[in-house]
Amino acid sequence: MKFLQSIGILSLILLLTVSCKSSKNSMSGMQNLHKKWMLVEYKDFTKEELVKLEANIDLTKNEESPNRYTAKMGCNGLFFTADFNNGKAKFSGVGSTMMYCDGRMKLEEAFGKALPNMTEYKIEGHFLTLSNANGDTMKFVEQDWD
Incomplete structure (x- = not known):
């Protein structure tokens, strides 16, 4: 059970990291302007x-x-x-x-x-x-x- 919880938490952290990074990249062109x-x-x-x-x-x-x-x-x-x-x-x-x-x-x-x-x-x-x-x-x- 603890193993599944750990995988769930790691997956959530990975998902949040990737989604924040992609939104930052999409705004970088406008920020450069x-x-x-x-x-x-x-x-x-x-x-x-x-x-x-x-x-x-x-x-x-x-x-x-x-x-x-x-x-x-x-x-x-x-x-x-x-x-x-x-x-x-x-x-x-x-x-x-x-x-x-x-x-x-x-x-x-x-x-x-x-x-x-x-x-x-x-x-x-x-x-x-x-x-x-x-x-x-x-x-x-x-x-x-x-």
């Missing part, structure tokens, strides 16, 4: 321009507004709503503060117009790529990687 990313490739902007402007998108989760995120492309703060699910992305409600910064507006304007058209995301290593059906892409690297 929710961090700050530096823009490194976009249209005809050079990497040097993007670094100088400190162009970034912050996808860190906020408990109060779970689907609200921010970005900065050199001057104004941008804000938007986004949903991510199995490689699909939907951006909406893109807005920004309203300052003028001489020589720093071109990227911000292009990014703000293009972001709502991005429909897919892909994470490869330390890189995040947003893209759409037209072949337009935005490539980012993890903030703490580059």
